[in-house]
Amino acid sequence: MGWFHMSETRVRFAPSPTGYLHMGGARTALFNWLLAKHSGGRFILRIEDTDRKRSTTEFLDAILEDHRWLGLVWDEGPKIGGAAGPYFQSERADTYAPLIQKLLDEGSAYRCFCSPEELDDRRSRSSQKGHDWKYDRKCAALSKEQSAEHDAEGRSSVVRFRIPDGKTSFDDMVLGPVEVDNQELDDLVIARSDGTPTYNFVVVVDDSQMGITHVVRGSDHLSNTPKQILIAKALGTEPPEFGHLPLVFGPDKQVLSKRRGAVAIGEYRRRGYLPEALVNYMALLGWSCGGEQEFFSLDELVAEFDISKVSRKAAAFDPEKLAWMNAQWIKRLSVPERTARVVPFLAAAGLVSDTPDEKKLAELERIVHLIDDRLKTLADIVEHAGFFLAADITFDDIAVEKVLTKRESVNILDGLYGLLSDAPDFESETIEELTRRLAEKRGVGVGKVVRPVRVAVTGKEVSPGIFETLSLLGREKVLARLKAASELASTLTTE
RNA sequence: GGCGCCAUCGUCCAGUGGCUAGGACGCCGGCCUCUCAAGCCGGUAACACGGGUUCGAUCCCCGUUGGCGCUACCA
Incomplete structure (x- = not known):
């Protein structure tokens, strides 16, 4: 390696294309992106597509599109490549085997011939006695000869990482100092019986090879961190800095997840949400810079973001507040x-x-x-x-029922029709004056007149200011609609 | 069960060893007004509990309770 400056901050977001990006994942991506940009570093997108069965290009495309839409452009990754590629985990397969062999040779890992059935058996027996289960290291001391013998018998094996004695500690960017006793850790499988490496091994290798300096992810990964640090050290590489974000709950206080039907980011786009609003809302979900500013553009966030000020408390996402924020951004x-x-x-x-x-x-x-x-x-x-x-309006049934069935509606509509036909112009001021004149003549408030007119012309009980609306609509359409509504009203009231 | 993380209005976010505990969403009321929004004004509502430490704890420590996460040849 040597294709990047050691001082450069390199941050990654590593989604699996096995589902759509939702608020939780997008917030993780955003915080990663902000951390990178705040420190003038690079944001890398890596696709963890090793689960070939569940990964689809449809999900991949959606994830990429959502990033673009939110403004979280990546400096390296799919479509654009980069010096640390490939950026699809599925294309990095051949780099892992030699490293696993290295750990094996150095004794940091060992082959294990225990079958899943045996393990299940021992595990359940142990838990029946109330003990917590950890791999019992049955194969930890197998000699080369014994292994060869098992191979000869055709027994399959996995590779396990040997957790060393001692304690592992790190200074989490969000949580602060974290320390665990290695005795709590299991000799985890790093290569399956088919030879493929497992997640905890792969991330360490990928992050190291890509020069990742800061790993920001959900706190559901917190307990993986010590294992990954130990693996990194066994590999002779410096582990990155870690920051664990509190999880995002839905309004039901349950963790947001694909399978619980969390709303996809693309769905917000289709519903007419602004990326500015989503970004602003997500940034404030678990982070604040202390002040009372509530509106932040992406640029302002870049300037203000400080990962150490991220809350350690899980936050529930509130659709109502998101909706409000969206309206605010539309107003702007x-x-x-x-x-x-x-x-x-x-x-x-x-x-x-x-x-x-x-x-x-x-x-x-x-x-x-x-x-x-x-x-x-x-x-x-x-x-x-x-x-x-639209050429024709669609009447709201309730509006018709509530307004056009009223006895006076026909007279009002016909009355205004007459006045507007002869109006010198169709400016809103003129229309208002004529309408008020009609109301006065009938001895009612202007609201009484406006109501049926609004329904007649818009089909609904609510609309922007009626005089401006009529003016903008134009005389021709207004007269036609008044007439049509009057006819409709008279059929309704004559009964 | 074990290990870990967390704990301020219903929700999000401030806050300090001494404050009338602040702002935002929502909700309620009012103003404006041709309706609905928007806007403006006002109101509602919180330091989980129990011990310490201290002259004094929402804040520091311990415990309890509660919530959540992890506990795979998933990622």
Whole structure:
């Protein structure tokens, strides 16, 4: 090695393409990325795809896309490669066998011929007596001859790492000093009977060969750490720094996991969440820089991030607060920016084309401007803007029932129809004035008049300010809809 | 069971050996108002328990309880 500066911070995130990235995994990726960027280092993506049966390219592509979308661009990894490649664990297979042999030769590891059945048997017998089970080192002292004999008998074997005596300690970046007595550790299997290396061995080798300086991962890996440090030392390499992040719970206080149906990051994207909001929310889930600032851009996070300030307490993720944060980020978008982001959602609903022309875009911006702060998600645009863009409106049954069946509705709609037909222009001020005049004439508040008009024109009981809405919709559509609604209302009230 | 990690409002995050324990989400009420959002104002709500140490503990120590993780020829 020598292709990287020893002083450079090299951090990795190592997902398995056996499922989608969810909030928990994404937060780990984010914290890794922030640690790297804060210290001017590199963020490396390594794909742990050794479980060939469960790994799929669909998951891989989704994971990569989610990283890009969140802004967590990797400096080395899939698609772009790098000097420490390959970045797919499945392509690194041939580097492990010689290292296992090395440990075997040096006595740091030994072959074990105990079959899984034997082990199960001894394990259960031991636990019946109330003892905790650790491999009993039955094969730890096997001579070369005995091993050869077993081989001759065709017995299969694994390779176990010999845990040395003593204590293992490290200074966790999040948890602080951690020390374990090696007696608590098991002589773990590092190579299966088919020769393939196991996780705890592979990570150590990969991290070492890739020059990883800091390993940030979920605290579910905390108890693996001493074993990995011991393996690294046996291999003659310096273990990296470790930082164990508290787990992320769902609102049910259960650890977020793929199998519990944790929401995939891509799903948030499809639901109209902003990457800025996700990133901001995840960063604040278990981390704070002490102050009361609640909005952080990725750049600000890079500047402020300090892994030692990560909480040691598991945090429950709150969808409500995420939703609020998303709305806040949407509010901060300028109208043109917001419009651009909303187009894909309108296109998916068939309301506009994927690439609206300038004229359409200008219209959309007026609509978006009018909708103002009502969007909680980008996807909300469809229900808010649908009546502007669709040729026909869809009436909300309850709105019709509550409003258009009222006796006075027909008169109001017809009355306004008349006034608006003769209106000198279709500016919102004009429309408001005419509407208020109608209300006054009828001796009711303006709200009484607005209500049926709103239902008539939007199909719903809620919408942005009605005068602006009518103005933007244009006289032609407004008159047509007032007329249609009046007819509908009269069929409903005559009964 | 063993080993380990953790413990401030329902949730997220501050905080100090002495504070009316702070902010945010949510919730409740009010203002604004053509509806709904947004915004603004106000309210609700927490230091798990028991021992120490100390003049004084939410904070330091020990224990209890509780939560979680690990305990594979999975990663």
